[in-house]
Amino acid sequence: MVMAQSAPLVQESAKRMASRDAEIRNAVAKMPRTRLSVCQRKQRFASEAEALAAALAASIDLRAYACDRCGRYHLTSRLKGKRRLPPS
Ligand SMILES: [Zn+2]
Numbered sequence: 001m002v003m004a005q006s007a008p009l010v011q012e013s014a015k016r017m018a019s020r021d022a023e024i025r026n027a028v029a030k031m032p033r034t035r036l037s038v039c040q041r042k043q044r045f046a047s048e049a050e051a052l053a054a055a056l057a058a059s060i061d062l063r064a065y066a067c068d069r070c071g072r073y074h075l076t077s078r079l080k081g082k083r084r085l086p087p088s
Contacts, residue, residue, distance in 0.1 A: 043074065
């Protein structure tokens with residue numbers, strides 16, 4: 001009779017997990033994408049144009065992005081899944 005007792009419990013727990021899962025996804029969506037530690041150690045640019053100019057001047061491929069921590073711009077070398085800067 002273990003199954004008869006555990007089935008409703010399993011369903012209940014699955015329901016709870018699903019709602020918890022949605023809660024976590026919701027919280028993650030609201031969280032700033034940029035980690036504070038990353039923001040703090042990076043150079044900040046007041047405008048995207050300034051950041052792009054610095055990116056183009058660098059010897060490696062860099063991308064400018066708006067930081068949702070400080071509201072300014074940083075450079076990143078992570079290009080995976082992102083559009084590359086047009087060659088100058
Ligand atoms: Zn920042």
